[in-house]
Amino acid sequence: MPFDLGVTARLTAECRDPGGTLTDATTAAVTVTLPDGTTAAPAVTNPPEQSGQYHADYVTEQPGRHTVRWVFTGPAYAYTDVLDVRPEQSPAILSLKDAKQHLNLSLAGTSEDDEVRFWNNATTTAIEYFVGPVVPRTVVEDHAVGEVLALALRRAPVLEVTAVEPLRDGGTSYNPDRLNTDAPVGIVSRKDGGLLRGPLRVTYRAGRLIVAENISGAARIILQHLWATQRPTRGGGLPGARDDFSVTEPIPGLGYAIPNRAVQLLNPDDQGPGLA
Structure with a gap:
């Protein structure tokens, strides 16, 4: 089951000899690869409290999918697992x-x-x-458009457009205060009726209050x-x-x-x- 962001996740693994028997290893190490590609190496107690059954405690720092890699020597044994961390904001409609x-x-x-x-x-x-x-969240999406009267955002209803920025040097950014947003369908246009010139990156809040x-x-x-x-x-x-x-x-x-x-x-x- 996923862990909440900021909690201590207990990582567990077993070390077995070639015959499949639980055994203590000479060395035991675990590496956690975070969603952004960085790694952490929580401390592993060796020998373990119960023969061949290891654990390490890791404080979650980022939401998303983590890879957990255990490596043992004496005997040589390895185990790979995953760890999912929920975002700080609840993704659920119901409490x-x-x-x-x-x-x-x-x-x-x-x-x-x-x-x-x-x-x-x-x-x-x-x-x-x-x-x-339904659950409010921030969305960042790119629109590969040329000159258009309006943009159709992909995740409606829209609560608020917070930024419209160019995706290439020399492009035009647009102040959200000068834009109209049809919230239920996610259509964004200029209040003065002018064209939006892309390609553009739009940051907005979607969901329902x-x-x-x-x-x-x-x-x-x-x-x-x-x-x-x-x-x-x-x-x-x-x-x-x-x-x-x-x-x-x-x-x-x-x-x-x-x-x-x-x-x-x-x-x-x-x-x-x-x-x-």
Whole structure:
């Protein structure tokens, strides 16, 4: 499961001899490669507390995918793993509390929190497939255009355009205060009616400040469905709910992952990315 930015992640690995038996190594080292390509080498205690079972503690510094490489000598053994770190801003539509309440999980217990958060984040991705960004985020995108009356940003709805800069020397930058932004569809144009001359790099904030109830309701249905399909023999979800008939046909791009009830709730927003 992903770790939060800034927490201490415990990295673990086993060292085995050629016969497959757990054994202490003469040397043990772990290297973490961060998303930006830099590396860190957390300390590894050797010999370990339990034979052949090593760990190192690493304080996460960057969001994104990390590579973890363990190397042992005496015997020669190696192991490669990955470590995912969430961004500082939550990517979820529902809070952890709301998600657990909807799944009828104890708010006091924490043993399933990581799994709930994982499926909660996956639910947000599914929702945004239909309606565009919901959770506010900064987007930087390049537009290889010549002279145009307007730019169509790719991640609508748009909360705010913060910068429009040239991608080549001698190009023109545009003050966002002198631009019109059609927020629901993400169309940007000059207030004076002039042309935008590219290529341009646009930085903007996309998402919603208010999440409509049809969106949060659909998120609850999708979360319940994903949770139930991963735990067919366990409790969770709404009492008496029959999720087996909530999906009747595949949805292009998502297969059977989304119940039709959720799609129907999202239908008022499903007029193109970001329309609300």
